[in-house]
Amino acid sequence: MTSALGAARLVALRDLRLAFRKPSQVIQPLMFFMIVATLFPLTLTPEMSRLRDAAPGVLWIGALLSSLLALEFLFRDDAVDGTLEQFALSGQSLTWMLFAKTCTHWLLTGLPLALSAPIAAAALGVSVDAMGGVVASLALGSFAMSLIGAISAGLTLGARRGGVLLSLLTLPLAVPILIFGARATQLAISGGDIAPPMYLLGAIAVLGVTLAPLAAAAAVRIGLE
Amino acid sequence: MLTVHGVHLWRGDRHVLRGVSFEGTAGKCVLLTGKNGAGKTTLIRAIAGLLDPEEGQVFWRGTPARERRNEFHAELAYLGHEPPLKGDLSPRENLKYSIGIRRAVTAAEIDAALARTGASAFADRAVRMLSAGQKRRVALAGVLLANAVLWLLDEPTTNLDADGQQLVRDLIAEQLGRSGLVVAAVHHSLPLPAEQLVSLDLGQS
Numbered sequence: 553m554t555s556a557l558g559a560a561r562l563v564a565l566r567d568l569r570l571a572f573r574k575p576s577q578v579i580q581p582l583m584f585f586m587i588v589a590t591l592f593p594l595t596l597t598p599e600m601s602r603l604r605d606a607a608p609g610v611l612w613i614g615a616l617l618s619s620l621l622a623l624e625f626l627f628r629d630d631a632v633d634g635t636l637e638q639f640a641l642s643g644q645s646l647t648w649m650l651f652a653k654t655c656t657h658w659l660l661t662g663l664p665l666a667l668s669a670p671i672a673a674a675a676l677g678v679s680v681d682a683m684g685g686v687v688a689s690l691a692l693g694s695f696a697m698s699l700i701g702a703i704s705a706g707l708t709l710g711a712r713r714g715g716v717l718l719s720l721l722t723l724p725l726a727v728p729i730l731i732f733g734a735r736a737t738q739l740a741i742s743g744g745d746i747a748p749p750m751y752l753l754g755a756i757a758v759l760g761v762t763l764a765p766l767a768a769a770a771a772v773r774i775g776l777e
Numbered sequence: 778m779l780t781v782h783g784v785h786l787w788r789g790d791r792h793v794l795r796g797v798s799f800e801g802t803a804g805k806c807v808l809l810t811g812k813n814g815a816g817k818t819t820l821i822r823a824i825a826g827l828l829d830p831e832e833g834q835v836f837w838r839g840t841p842a843r844e845r846r847n848e849f850h851a852e853l854a855y856l857g858h859e860p861p862l863k864g865d866l867s868p869r870e871n872l873k874y875s876i877g878i879r880r881a882v883t884a885a886e887i888d889a890a891l892a893r894t895g896a897s898a899f900a901d902r903a904v905r906m907l908s909a910g911q912k913r914r915v916a917l918a919g920v921l922l923a924n925a926v927l928w929l930l931d932e933p934t935t936n937l938d939a940d941g942q943q944l945v946r947d948l949i950a951e952q953l954g955r956s957g958l959v960v961a962a963v964h965h966s967l968p969l970p971a972e973q974l975v976s977l978d979l980g981q982s
Contacts, residue, residue, distance in 0.1 A: 553851060553879070553880050554877060554878055554879060554880055554881060558877075558878075559877075559878035559879075562874050562877045562878050563874075563878065565874070566863075566866075566874040569866065569870070570863060570865055570866065573865040573866070574865050633859060633861060633862065633863065633864075634857055634859045634860070634861035635861050635863070635875075637827060637855070637857060637861065638855070638861045638875055639878070640826075640827065640850075641825055641826070641827070641850045641853065641855050642850060642851075642878050642879050643847045643848070643849075643850040643851025643852075643879060644847070644878055644879070645847070649878070776827055777827065777828050777829070
């Protein structure tokens with residue numbers, strides 16, 4: 553019998569292969585983020601100092617909404633085509649398999665978003681020196697968001713208007729990530745020490761790694777009924 | 778081997794399963810018949826553990842299946858209405874991943890299973906390009922590869938032509954010959970020896 557880690561590895565490899573065959577689900581949230589973040593300067597002011605002040609909020613709201621868009625795809629296709637049922641009946645740990653799916657989902661959506669953030673940040677007048685902090689905070693924050701969102705995605709599997717419900721369930725849970733993430737970005741831009749909010753983001757991510765896969769597996773089992 | 782005892786299940790306000798009980802032993806095929814909506818799919822999903830009965834229990838090898846869920850699932854292969862295949866992967870790739878999470882599977886084993894179900898000719902084509910019957914054949918190859926003792930088949934001949942329907946009958950006979958157990962929801966009886974058949978009519982919807 554395949555080990556739990558071996559099964560999780562295969563789930564991740566399968567999702568990566570599918571993403572490369574059908575990249576639209578990966579590209580759409582990224583494009584959404586870029587468009588939102590780059591449209592803001594057109595509606596605000598040409599003053600770089602004011603744009604810089606607004607940058608943390610713009611980047612994080614864009615990232616949050618983009619994450620919600622991407623979360624819709626996390627389990628939906630697998631639920632529709634019966635793959636999730638087969639996961640649940642494989643004799644393997646559903647928790648590990650869903651954790652692998654969530655990590656792969658972040659690799660395909662959250663990480664590209666964080667890596668492309670400097671382009672959007674530059675449009676908002678953020679200096680090159682601050683880009684490391686911007687990328688790091690968005691990478692960690694989007695990972696925590698993927699983990700928390702996996703629970704909501706599992707809970708809304710059977711819902712008809714799942715997208716709206718998913719947002720309503722995820723947004724309140726994502727507020728701490730938004731607060732600490734935006735603070736870390738703000739400190740990075742102003743040249744401050746980003747460690748304190750990053751530690752808090754890290755703590756949320758650790759909590760997510762510990763609890764979210766278990767909760768997501770329970771939610772998916774309910775959703776499959 | 779498999780004991781379903783007094784299973785009651787509601788779907789919304791409909792009392793779909795009303796105290797269903799039966800036993801399945803090695804080398805037997807339990808045929809679930811009944812009109813559309815009689816609860817055949819619901820019963821199969823309840824046996825698999827995808828639905829929780831409000832009353833009653835499913836026992837596997839004398840133990841409640843829920844108590845040893847992973848061990849039970851490792852011994853079962855489930856084929857529902859929809860073949861669990863990814864449209865952007867080929868049949869070969871689909872089986873590599875879906876069976877791979879259960880057990881180590883070689884390319885030769887996958888090829889042999891695809892050949893057995895008549896799916897070799899389209900083994901490398903994207904599944905979304907296949908007909909419903911061809912997808913069914915690939916899904917049947919997955920059931921074969923699972924090496925499971927218990928097969929739960931929901932309308933296994935759906936979308937299959939006459940050859941495909943005969944293939945399903947042959948595969949079930951082979952599974953019974955290996956001392957396996959098959960529970961199948963069907964509209965028409967299968968031409969199996971009477972001593973191998975257990976029929977359960979779930980009646981009207």
